[in-house]
Amino acid sequence: MRTFLRLVGFLKPHLPGVALAVLLGVATVVSNVGLLATAAYVISAAALVSFLGSLVIPIYLVRLFGVSRAGARYAERLVSHNLTFKLLADFRTWFYTSLEPLAPARLLRFSTGDLLSRIVEDVEELQNVYLRTVAPVAVASMISLLAFVLLYSFGPPLAFVALGFLLAAGIGVPLLVRALAHGLGRTQLELRGELNARVVDGIHGAQDLLAFGREEDHGREIAALNRKLGSLQGRMAFITGLKDALGDLMMNLAMLCVLVLAIPLVSGGEVRGVYLAFLALVVLGSFEAVQPLGTAFQYLGRSMCAGERLFEIVDAEPEIVDPAEPRPLPGDYKLEFDRVGFRYETGGRHVLQDISFSLEPGRRVAVVGPTGAGKSTLTGLILRFWDPTSGGILLGGHDLCGYVQDDVRSLIGVVSQDTHVFNDTLRANLLLARPEATDEDLRRVLALAQLTDLVERLPGGLQSPLGEQGLKLSGGERQRLSIARTLLKDAPLLVLDEPTANLDPVTERELLDTVYGSMQDRATLVITHRLVRMEEMDEILVLHEGKIVERGTHRELEGKQGTYRRMLDVQREFLLAV
Amino acid sequence: MKVLRYAFLSGFVLEFMTAAAIALVAVTLGVRVISGNMPFEEAFLVLLLAPEFYKPLRELGVHRHAGMEGSAAADRIFEILSTPVPLRRGSGDQGNVSDGLTIEFLGAGYTYPGSDRAAIPDLTLSLPAGTRTALVGRSGSGKSTLVNLLMRFVDPESGIVLANGVRITELPAKTWRENVALVPQRPHLFHGSVLENISLARPEASREEVEKAAELAGAAEFIGHLPDGYGTEIGERGARLSGGEAQRMAIARAFLKDAPVLVMDEPTSSLDPESERLVSEAVERLTRGRTVLVIAHRLGTVYGADRIAVLDDGKLAETGTHGELIRRHGLYASLVNAYGRVPA
Numbered sequence: 001m002r003t004f005l006r007l008v009g010f011l012k013p014h015l016p017g018v019a020l021a022v023l024l025g026v027a028t029v030v031s032n033v034g035l036l037a038t039a040a041y042v043i044s045a046a047a048l049v050s051f052l053g054s055l056v057i058p059i060y061l062v063r064l065f066g067v068s069r070a071g072a073r074y075a076e077r078l079v080s081h082n083l084t085f086k087l088l089a090d091f092r093t094w095f096y097t098s099l100e101p102l103a104p105a106r107l108l109r110f111s112t113g114d115l116l117s118r119i120v121e122d123v124e125e126l127q128n129v130y131l132r133t134v135a136p137v138a139v140a141s142m143i144s145l146l147a148f149v150l151l152y153s154f155g156p157p158l159a160f161v162a163l164g165f166l167l168a169a170g171i172g173v174p175l176l177v178r179a180l181a182h183g184l185g186r187t188q189l190e191l192r193g194e195l196n197a198r199v200v201d202g203i204h205g206a207q208d209l210l211a212f213g214r215e216e217d218h219g220r221e222i223a224a225l226n227r228k229l230g231s232l233q234g235r236m237a238f239i240t241g242l243k244d245a246l247g248d249l250m251m252n253l254a255m256l257c258v259l260v261l262a263i264p265l266v267s268g269g270e271v272r273g274v275y276l277a278f279l280a281l282v283v284l285g286s287f288e289a290v291q292p293l294g295t296a297f298q299y300l301g302r303s304m305c306a307g308e309r310l311f312e313i314v315d316a317e318p319e320i321v322d323p324a325e326p327r328p329l330p331g332d333y334k335l336e337f338d339r340v341g342f343r344y345e346t347g348g349r350h351v352l353q354d355i356s357f358s359l360e361p362g363r364r365v366a367v368v369g370p371t372g373a374g375k376s377t378l379t380g381l382i383l384r385f386w387d388p389t390s391g392g393i394l395l396g397g398h399d400l401c402g403y404v405q406d407d408v409r410s411l412i413g414v415v416s417q418d419t420h421v422f423n424d425t426l427r428a429n430l431l432l433a434r435p436e437a438t439d440e441d442l443r444r445v446l447a448l449a450q451l452t453d454l455v456e457r458l459p460g461g462l463q464s465p466l467g468e469q470g471l472k473l474s475g476g477e478r479q480r481l482s483i484a485r486t487l488l489k490d491a492p493l494l495v496l497d498e499p500t501a502n503l504d505p506v507t508e509r510e511l512l513d514t515v516y517g518s519m520q521d522r523a524t525l526v527i528t529h530r531l532v533r534m535e536e537m538d539e540i541l542v543l544h545e546g547k548i549v550e551r552g553t554h555r556e557l558e559g560k561q562g563t564y565r566r567m568l569d570v571q572r573e574f575l576l577a578v
Numbered sequence: 579m580k581v582l583r584y585a586f587l588s589g590f591v592l593e594f595m596t597a598a599a600i601a602l603v604a605v606t607l608g609v610r611v612i613s614g615n616m617p618f619e620e621a622f623l624v625l626l627l628a629p630e631f632y633k634p635l636r637e638l639g640v641h642r643h644a645g646m647e648g649s650a651a652a653d654r655i656f657e658i659l660s661t662p663v664p665l666r667r668g669s670g671d672q673g674n675v676s677d678g679l680t681i682e683f684l685g686a687g688y689t690y691p692g693s694d695r696a697a698i699p700d701l702t703l704s705l706p707a708g709t710r711t712a713l714v715g716r717s718g719s720g721k722s723t724l725v726n727l728l729m730r731f732v733d734p735e736s737g738i739v740l741a742n743g744v745r746i747t748e749l750p751a752k753t754w755r756e757n758v759a760l761v762p763q764r765p766h767l768f769h770g771s772v773l774e775n776i777s778l779a780r781p782e783a784s785r786e787e788v789e790k791a792a793e794l795a796g797a798a799e800f801i802g803h804l805p806d807g808y809g810t811e812i813g814e815r816g817a818r819l820s821g822g823e824a825q826r827m828a829i830a831r832a833f834l835k836d837a838p839v840l841v842m843d844e845p846t847s848s849l850d851p852e853s854e855r856l857v858s859e860a861v862e863r864l865t866r867g868r869t870v871l872v873i874a875h876r877l878g879t880v881y882g883a884d885r886i887a888v889l890d891d892g893k894l895a896e897t898g899t900h901g902e903l904i905r906r907h908g909l910y911a912s913l914v915n916a917y918g919r920v921p922a
Binding site for chain 1: 583586587589590593594596597598600601603604605607608609611612617618621622625626629729731752755756758759760762765766767768769778779781813828831835849850851854875876877878
């Protein structure tokens with residue numbers, strides 16, 4: 001219920017629109033009721049009165065309702081869909097702004113698996129709260145009320161009977177259907193997921209299946225799943241059919257009962273005979289409003305689930321909060337790791353354990369080790385995406401936690417393995433690092449990153465669009481762009497996180513020349529699994545399963561028969577890097 | 579929004595026609611009743627039926643959209659289904675392979691559909707029974723195409739491929755593949771248990787045989803450490819295996835299949851040192867006594883090969899042992915030097 005109220009709360013700024021859409025929805029149904037009922041009145045009156053003059057007004061009304069129904073429906077659709085789009089935009093903005101303080105530590109967790117796409121779907125799902133739940137329920141209630149009032153004026157029993165059937169059709173039938181379909185929806189989703197997974201599995205593994213002659217077995221498994229899904233869908237269709245049939249049954253029974261009750265009233269002279277057919281059709285027409293309620297309940301369930309999942313994410317505490325009284329940045333940029341340990345969740349696996357080293361201007365430290373050794377977590381800790389679980393990270397002798405996050409980040413330049421190129425101009429892509437930089441600055445860093453050729457090749461120079469809608473950069477160029485950004489930022493601390501991953505050896509060598517040329521008097525941390533130009537490092541830390549297993553210079557480590565030496569041997573084993 | 583506006587407009591027209599028709603019918607009926615041409619009962623019946631006439635038409639509007647989407651989907655599906663299968667269907671029999679299989683590519687050529695350049699224009703290469711041939715070349719030099727031809731994922735457009743003198747295209751593809759085990763660069767692990775994943779190679783194999791194969795592949799130890807041993811669920815939604823572990827699963831499959839021909843595509847990126855050692859030991863055991871074709875990326879592999887075939891642009895540039903090729907200072911020597919290393 002709380003979730004529902006919170007979701008409905010999003011409608012508040014759009015109340016006039018909601019009211020208009022609901023009114024138009026009511027008008028649509030009223031027009032239909034009016035059209036049918038006055039038409040019935042016209043015929044009845046014609047049969048009884050046989051005087052055309054008295055029918056002029058009802059005939060006009062019939063025509064009016066005929067036109068107003070179509071007009072109201074059209075306007076209602078336009079207004080409500082417009083509203084839906086606005087709501088969706090609101091949902092998105094709300095969700096992404098609430099998410100920002102949580103990022104990226106929490107987001108990183110979502111990027112594994114399909115969670116991210118589920119979030120996107122959940123946000124989309126929320127539009128149904130209004131479109132399929134709030135609006136239909138409001139329209140149905142108002143129509144039921146109007147029908148009740150109208151019938152009450154002819155005879156209270158008529159009104160109560162009609163209301164009873166309206167409630168049965170609008171609430172009773174959906175509840176019954178829900179009880180019948182209980183669990184079927186979930187089973188269907190699961191089966192469908194399983195089937196999709198199998199099909200994708202078969203496509204990804206086609207080579208292996210063919211090589212082992214198992215393609216027919218796989219086909220049979222998929223066919224069996226398909227049959228199961230088919231029979232389940234058959235049952236769902238049966239329930240849907242039942243729902244429609246019961247809805248119609250309620251409607252017709254309601255009309256029948258009203259007639260049965262009204263006929264004695266007519267014979268008794270309490271109601272004029274002219275109105276008999278009119279009353280029957282009022283009842284018939286008003287059922288149009290309660291028909292969509294069956295699906296409203298289904299959508300409500302789904303939207304609530306989506307809402308709950310999103311609220312759960314948004315309501316979480318941010319991983320890192322800035323201190324109440326932050327410390328100004330220190331004068332010296334010495335960064336020290338003091339017995340740092342880290343795990344992503346309490347009780348979880350130790351990602352890092354007992355890591356100590358120090359980094360000061362002019363000093364170069366390399367962290368090497370196989371994939372999964374915890375190297376990239378180091379970058380996350382330095383940038384304060386997370387805080388260490390034990391030990392501490394000191395900047396200028398004081399704990400990182402005492403500084404404002406943005407201040408710390410302003411001191412650090414990062415070149416990482418996957419650089420995001422934004423869908424914008426080359427200039428904008430560079431200015432990210434320092435918005436106030438002049439074109440002269442840009443040209444200088446582009447030259448340092450050896451991108452001058454690229455700029456000259458581009459038709460619009462710095463104004464050329466990059467990314468999706470512009471020029472696609474090669475892997476090497478993207479990394480150079482990242483280097484140019486970092487140089488522009490001119491930060492005293494440099495973190496190079498696998499800057500040459502996925503590059504061919506020739507490009508790698510050129511790139512390292514550029515990067516190492518720019519390190520000079522900065523404090524530099526190089527994180528890599530490629531043991532290239534390790535001779536230039538002041539200290540190398542060998543990380544294995546979160547612990548430092550060896551440390552020293554290249555020359556020292558090469559001489560030892562340890563992990564470093566083994567990594568070096570494996571690398572030398574390669575015929576040619578592809 | 580624009581699209582929706584049109585959809586709404588067509589809904590509007592339909593709705594309007596229906597309402598207008600009912601109104602017209604009602605008025606006409608009223609006039610006829612009043613002039614005594616029609617009894618009230620009949621008129622009322624027609625009035626009740628009028629909206630029903632339009633119900634199917636209204637529903638047509640709703641379903642037409644779904645129908646259009648369906649036919650668009652069908653178009654895409656048929657586009658795939660109507661792609662001609664490039665394989666010839668043979669019906670012959672392989673004959674005796676107990677003494678090993680010798681494979682010969684004689685002037686084999688293949689061009690991928692939609693490409694105007696042959697991936698392999700005209701290749702002649704022999705893989706004698708029980709020998710190891712390492713395939714070396716830059717990316718795009720035709721190594722994978724050669725493997726595809728051997729696996730019969732594609733059939734040559736010109737020339738022939740012989741196995742013990744029999745054209746492999748004469749055999750049903752499935753029969754031929756029974757003779758070949760494939761260890762791909764990135765083996766696919768299917769959703770299922772470790773046991774199921776290994777016995778993919780031979781579903782009727784006993785548990786002991788699977789464990790033996792895992793043992794030989796150097797996979798038994800890590801499988802023992804998995805939470806559920808051989809019953810552990812792996813694949814997309816199960817436990818993730820590292821690159822080296824997946825590699826050894828594929829090698830275990832090949833051991834279980836025990837085919838006379840082995841085709842391997844070595845991983846291009848390095849595994850952790852321990853995995854590298856285990857994989858290379860397992861491969862050493864696996865290749866013994868078989869006809870082997872391996873796309874090589876490691877020096878150890880080319881050292882251990884009986885012969886190295888260097889491909890360049892789909893053509894066989896040179897063949898020989900490592901020592902011979904280094905002395906020749908050809909393409910092979912330059913490829914090995916690309917990494918800035920003094921070769922042995």
